[in-house]
Amino acid sequence: xxxxILILTLLAxxxxxxxxxxxxxxSSVGGLTQINALHSxxxxxxxxxxxxxxIPALLLMGLWIGFQDQIVTSLVTANLSPDMLEGxxxxxxxxxxxxxxxxxxxxxxxxxxxPEVQAAxxxxxxxxxxxxxxxxxxxxxxxxxxxxxxxxRTGPQMRARNRVESxxxxxxxxxxxxxxxxxxxxxxSVLFESLxxxxxxxxxxxxxxxNWSPQIALRADQVGAxxxxxxxxxxxxxxxxxxxxxxxxxxxGLMSAIYLSEYAPRxxxxxxKPVIEILAGIPTVVYGFFAALTVAPAIRDLGALxxxxxxxxxxxxAGLVMGIMIIPFVSSLSDDxxxxxxxxxxxxxxxxxxxxxxxxxxxxxxxxxxxxVGGILLAVSRAIGETMIVVMAAGMAANLTANPLESVTxxxxxIVTLLTGDQEFDSAKTLAAFALGLTLFLVTLSxxxxxxxxxxxxxEQYE
Amino acid sequence: MNTMVExxxxxxxxxxxxxxxxxxxxxxxxxxxxxxDPRMVCRNVDVWYGSKQAIHGxxxxxxxxxxxxxxxxxxxxxxTFLRSLNRMNDTIxxxxxxxxxxxxxxxxxxxxxxxxxLRARVGMVFQKPNPFPKSIYENVAYGPRIHGLTNNKAExxxxxxxxxxxxxxxNEVKDxxxxxxxxxxxxxQQRLCIARTIAVxxxxxxxxxxxxxxxxxxxxxxxxxxxxxxxxxxxxxxxHSMQQAARVSQRTAYFHLGDLIEVGETNHIFTNPQxxxxxxxxxxxxx
Numbered sequence: 001x002x003x004x005i006l007i008l009t010l011l012a013x014x015x016x017x018x019x020x021x022x023x024x025x026x027s028s029v030g031g032l033t034q035i036n037a038l039h040s041x042x043x044x045x046x047x048x049x050x051x052x053x054x055i056p057a058l059l060l061m062g063l064w065i066g067f068q069d070q071i072v073t074s075l076v077t078a079n080l081s082p083d084m085l086e087g088x089x090x091x092x093x094x095x096x097x098x099x100x101x102x103x104x105x106x107x108x109x110x111x112x113x114x115p116e117v118q119a120a121x122x123x124x125x126x127x128x129x130x131x132x133x134x135x136x137x138x139x140x141x142x143x144x145x146x147x148x149x150x151x152x153r154t155g156p157q158m159r160a161r162n163r164v165e166s167x168x169x170x171x172x173x174x175x176x177x178x179x180x181x182x183x184x185x186x187x188x189s190v191l192f193e194s195l196x197x198x199x200x201x202x203x204x205x206x207x208x209x210x211n212w213s214p215q216i217a218l219r220a221d222q223v224g225a226x227x228x229x230x231x232x233x234x235x236x237x238x239x240x241x242x243x244x245x246x247x248x249x250x251x252x253g254l255m256s257a258i259y260l261s262e263y264a265p266r267x268x269x270x271x272x273k274p275v276i277e278i279l280a281g282i283p284t285v286v287y288g289f290f291a292a293l294t295v296a297p298a299i300r301d302l303g304a305l306x307x308x309x310x311x312x313x314x315x316x317x318a319g320l321v322m323g324i325m326i327i328p329f330v331s332s333l334s335d336d337x338x339x340x341x342x343x344x345x346x347x348x349x350x351x352x353x354x355x356x357x358x359x360x361x362x363x364x365x366x367x368x369x370x371x372x373v374g375g376i377l378l379a380v381s382r383a384i385g386e387t388m389i390v391v392m393a394a395g396m397a398a399n400l401t402a403n404p405l406e407s408v409t410x411x412x413x414x415i416v417t418l419l420t421g422d423q424e425f426d427s428a429k430t431l432a433a434f435a436l437g438l439t440l441f442l443v444t445l446s447x448x449x450x451x452x453x454x455x456x457x458x459x460e461q462y463e
Numbered sequence: 464m465n466t467m468v469e470x471x472x473x474x475x476x477x478x479x480x481x482x483x484x485x486x487x488x489x490x491x492x493x494x495x496x497x498x499x500d501p502r503m504v505c506r507n508v509d510v511w512y513g514s515k516q517a518i519h520g521x522x523x524x525x526x527x528x529x530x531x532x533x534x535x536x537x538x539x540x541x542x543t544f545l546r547s548l549n550r551m552n553d554t555i556x557x558x559x560x561x562x563x564x565x566x567x568x569x570x571x572x573x574x575x576x577x578x579x580x581l582r583a584r585v586g587m588v589f590q591k592p593n594p595f596p597k598s599i600y601e602n603v604a605y606g607p608r609i610h611g612l613t614n615n616k617a618e619x620x621x622x623x624x625x626x627x628x629x630x631x632x633x634n635e636v637k638d639x640x641x642x643x644x645x646x647x648x649x650x651x652q653q654r655l656c657i658a659r660t661i662a663v664x665x666x667x668x669x670x671x672x673x674x675x676x677x678x679x680x681x682x683x684x685x686x687x688x689x690x691x692x693x694x695x696x697x698x699x700x701x702x703h704s705m706q707q708a709a710r711v712s713q714r715t716a717y718f719h720l721g722d723l724i725e726v727g728e729t730n731h732i733f734t735n736p737q738x739x740x741x742x743x744x745x746x747x748x749x750x
Contacts (some may be wrong), residue, residue, distance in 0.1 A: 358609050
């Protein structure tokens with residue numbers, strides 16, 4: 001029986017409960033004329049009844065669906081003859097169970113069907129059917145029970161509005177903690193995998209080593225793949241690409257923000273601001289091939305013209321394009337904080353005989369500076385975490401170099417290459433990705449915290 | 464020209480209810496709007512916001528070493544008029560000023576005149592204290608720095624001290640000149656703004672309700688200060704407090720819906736108003 005039919009049935013029960021709740025509330029005070037005697041509006045009594053009918057039943061249904069398969073499977077496993085499972089690896093047992101389930105649902109099975117497996121499959125199907133039917137009964141019983149409870153509680157003294165509101169509050173708390181717990185879960189999983197990596201490779205080598213060559217031997221006799229996990233070239237590569245990006249984005253973004261907020265006529269601003277913000281909406285993969293196919297060759301040709309040797313994948317190309325990408329982060333945030341500087345500051349400056357440019361240089365930008373710095377830091381953390389552009393345009397070679405014309409690699413690029421393709425998920429090579437990810441996460445997290453605290457400090461100033 | 468007439472008609476049309484309350488409405492100003500020794504001379508000033516006329520043919524002088532107060536109900540155009548005296552209205556899109564406003568015989572709306580140096584000669588103090596988010600010292604030094612009024616640090620120090628002395632703030636802040644001006648109390652901030660204004664030695668100081676955000680004690684201090692500043696500057700002050708106008712000013716101008724209704728010696732206006740609207744306003748029957 002399909003779960004969604006049960007959900008629809010539950011919704012119908014909730015609708016009925018809503019109506020009944022309203023009726024019960026009105027009749028409890030003796031009709032519509034006496035409605036002021038009710039503590040809350042009638043619809044709150046309806047909602048109260050509907051929530052009591054729906055929420056416990058839905059919770060029960062969720063739990064049931066979550067555990068049903070596990071319980072049925074363990075019952076079936078318990079019934080299998082011990083000699084069938086004797087000496088089998090856990091993977092093998094899983095395979096047998098899988099066959100049983102496939103047989104029960106009519107899918108293709110991997111091995112020949114023995115009578116014992118057939119019997120188990122029949123038992124599995126029967127148990128599943130029983131379980132599903134009892135879920136229906138239990139869920140509907142709980143729904144009706146909840147409705148009856150609400151019915152009995154409903155009366156003029158019952159504070160339905162307060163109760164409904166606290167239920168909604170609880171629902172909101174649950175949902176917001178889902179987001180928080182997910183973040184926490186990601187952090188913890190990355191952290192534990194990183195700890196496993198640091199068991200194999202010492203943190204000293206990882207953070208201070210200058211040789212990055214994560215290929216490790218799959219077989220003992222493999223040559224040329226010893227595995228070296230010195231991440232310094234990755235960090236410097238990331239740093240260089242981000243630095244180039246900021247050198248592009250900060251002046252362009254800041255200047256356009258100042259122009260748009262202080263000089264541009266309203267109609268120019270109305271067009272230009274959304275157009276700049278479109279830059280943020282272009283998929284990074286588009287920036288990536290733009291960097292790899294247009295910018296990088298152009299830089300190489302230009303370099304050849306000047307007699308410089310430029311690698312076909314260079315930090316410069318990736319950095320330039322990444323800089324273009326993060327212009328809107330700088331310009332949009334700076335524009336906002338410049339606009340947030342009160343008009344009275346401008347008036348005060350003009351009234352002293354300052355020109356517009358003096359006012360901008362000496363009053364507005366200093367006043368907006370914390371916010372601008374906050375915006376720039378957010379852009380930096382965006383640049384450091386950016387992946388697609390550098391994968392396509394910066395290269396893979398872990399060069400430790402200060403020359404932007406050479407190919408470099410970044411932390412994000414290496415995470416991608418470590419994890420793409422068929423990999424063992426417990427080797428130092430793949431676990432290195434977690435260590436890199438953790439480092440990246442910590443850096444961007446601290447940048448974000450610094451940026452947000454600067455922005456917040458700035459906001460307090462004018463309130 | 465037609466649209467102008469229409470706009471005036473519209474504005475006077477909107478006025479009719481007030482006229483009914485206040486009796487006969489006349490655009491002619493009652494009283495003598497000239498000053499003995501004028502610094503600023505305004506004749507037939509109209510101010511427009513787009514197609515809406517905010518000021519109708521106002522003529523008023525601001526004399527040397529005198530305080531002229533402008534009173535009137537909200538929206539009567541007194542602030543608009545004040546802001547047109549140093550061309551602060553230029554920053555408002557669609558604002559247009561016609562008529563003649565002269566500073567020391569020089570037409571300030573002359574096409575060739577740059578409003579920037581004008582504003583150094585006609586300073587302004589605003590309703591809400593608006594110190595820059597800089598140190599107290601830098602707030603006062605801001606004007607002299609951009610105009611290059613001093614040649615070295617010692618001169619600048621002296622100018623800052625002098626301005627703060629004149630604003631009556633020196634003794635309160637001399638030990639903490641490097642602290643942010645925004646950290647001062649409201650009254651101190653307003654005196655800092657006055658110090659900032661007088662640091663560029665203007666000829667005229669415009670004050671737009673300078674005490675409306677201050678408590679009575681701070682107000683009294685600022686009023687005392689305004690009286691002292693009269694020795695060196697011409698001052699035009701917009702205020703909602705008639706007591707304040709009576710305390711600080713020598714002449715008072717009463718504005719009503721964009722018209723200058725009556726102007727005269729302050730004690731004269733408050734004891735013996737000639738126009739019905741003025742009388743209604745100062746006796747509290749209207750406004």
